[in-house]
Amino acid sequence: MSNAKDIFLKEATTSTADGPQRIFINKALGGYYTNRDIQKARYRDWERARDVASLAKWTAVNDLANTLEAFVAKFESNGGKVHWARDAEEARQIILQLIAKAKAKAVVKSKCMTTEEIHLNDALEKAGYSVVESDLGEFIQQLRGEAPYHFVFPCMHVKREEISALFTKHLGTAATNSPEELTMIARRHLRQLYVDADVGITGANFLVAETGQISITENEGNARLTAALPRIHIALSGIEKVVKKLDDLSVLLPMLATAGAGQPMTCYNTLYSGPRKPGECDGPEEFHLVLLDNARTQILADPEQRDSLHCIRCGACLNVCPIFKNIGGLAYGTTYQGPIGSVITPHLRGLKQWNHLSAASSLCGACTDACPVRIDLHHHLLQNRRNANQTSPTWFDRLFHRGFNFVISRPRLFAFGGRVFRFTLPLLKKIPLPYLSAWLKTRDLPPAPAQSFRQQWKESSHG
């Protein structure tokens, strides 16, 4: 049995049983729903805007090689340097070498899920660099020694009292219950670290082929500072982030903000086209971009699920997902939580070990409805289930389907089985049976009807 699955079941059971925590998460998301609806209402046609956003991504992804080449040529002509990484290890090595070559000591990072995906912090710390996460949520999670809970709201599960205690322990500050005070503590603490850092590492939300710019979306201003003050700026991005035209962003930027956080526009949307230019007051001397594959080409090769590369990581699908809201983000054990995480993690880390995430879905389709780029998320979960069954069915699946086939194709046997079943149904609750008992523990079993459906059908006027 897969280890990841066992851990998932255990964690999910614990977090689901934690009522107060679930109420806390739902309360935290309450404000988001209100703001999202207010902002969506400002669109003259949200559904058509979704078409346009999804088309922009579709166009770039389905012509990825040319779009990437066009982007890279532009980017390098602006003075930046591109590095290609086939997998996580190669990306880590590239970044470590760049830092070593710069003789850097301190590294400041702004929020970037792709660096989480390649476990960059671990590698940097092992190599002896001090790394600080500058996004408030990521900073809190770094101090807690915990992975992000939600890839847009990393510490949405942590209460202010816990944050206060955490700051007292690590930064020696006085206890406070005010979110504002706590934010200011982090602000003061991180200020000097930006000024002192030699290298700034950021992610990228979009790569614009037309102009060779990278686009970074953030609310706090930490990415702005990370790309302004250190001598060297390194950005890490998946190859699927590229779009063709600068104008594509006139749809994608506002929709990212509205779908993901209920904002008209995220506070800072910044386009970088190179290192500091002659005549500019400040900015890094060097600008490097690491383009990461890490199984993205594998998703690309699956035409059915190719559209999962359209994801702009807005987080909307997590915010509306009944599974996410109940089990929480940590139970997933993945870099990307929620529906999109359940779709792509099997590609990134193996279907056999991570297929259980596709089973943890009510298939309600709330994610698909929420997705600003119209990724067919809930059908992809079904496809993962199907694929897992075809490639590595468990003995139970095999036996069950063979048995089912045998019975269903023999009407008399089926009728007989039904009769037996009607009588034995009440017993099911009493005897421990694999799978069934776990299901029945928290659910009521309705009483069996006196007659089978076929008998009822015959006796009714249809007969």
Place this chain on the structure above:
Amino acid sequence: MANARDEILARVREALKVTAPKPHFKSEPVSGRSTGTVKAWLPDGGETLSEQLNLLTENLAKLKANLVRVSDVSAAHQALQQIALTKKWKKVAYHSHPLVSPAAEALNCEKWEVTSSFDKQKLEGCDAGITSCEALVAQLGSILVSSESSGGRSLSVLPPVHVVIATVDQVVADLEVCFAEVLAKHGQKLPSMLSFITGPSRTGDIERILVLGAHGPKELYVILIG
């Protein structure tokens, strides 16, 4: 071993040999633009200048940014003086620009013009950064600054207060128009940074409660002339 670039591009080309179905759309793209005409579906940016100014005013207010409308340049200087007095500024930083320099130089506090190779530690100690901008976007209340028009990258984000001095002819309807203007103005020589600032810096990371002034400015002023 092939290099990583060639190998990844080869994998991409191989993968794309199988085509993916095009999603089903209500709208079809307009040739030459991958997004088609989007104006009609996104939030309104206003047709006339007065509609645009109304939207800008409304959006900036919602974002908790302060808009000060003034009739001419000398009134803009007074408005800046007024902010400096109420905020008790001791030291401000600004960049060389025909709208910005005279206004900043008229202030009664310590003034410092950022030029190339300035001291970032010194900027960190300033009470405010005063800049011009590239454009103001009515549709969203965003202010577009650039490393060229706004004194580099950090002046508009490191000090605790950011003041933008702009004129009404810099107001554009929406992002679509804004991007077209950026491309027309700068062509191939884009500033190394272009940034849309939409309200003062903010975070909701603690219990999803909005706090202004996370890492960037806590307060944002727009002095709009005309």
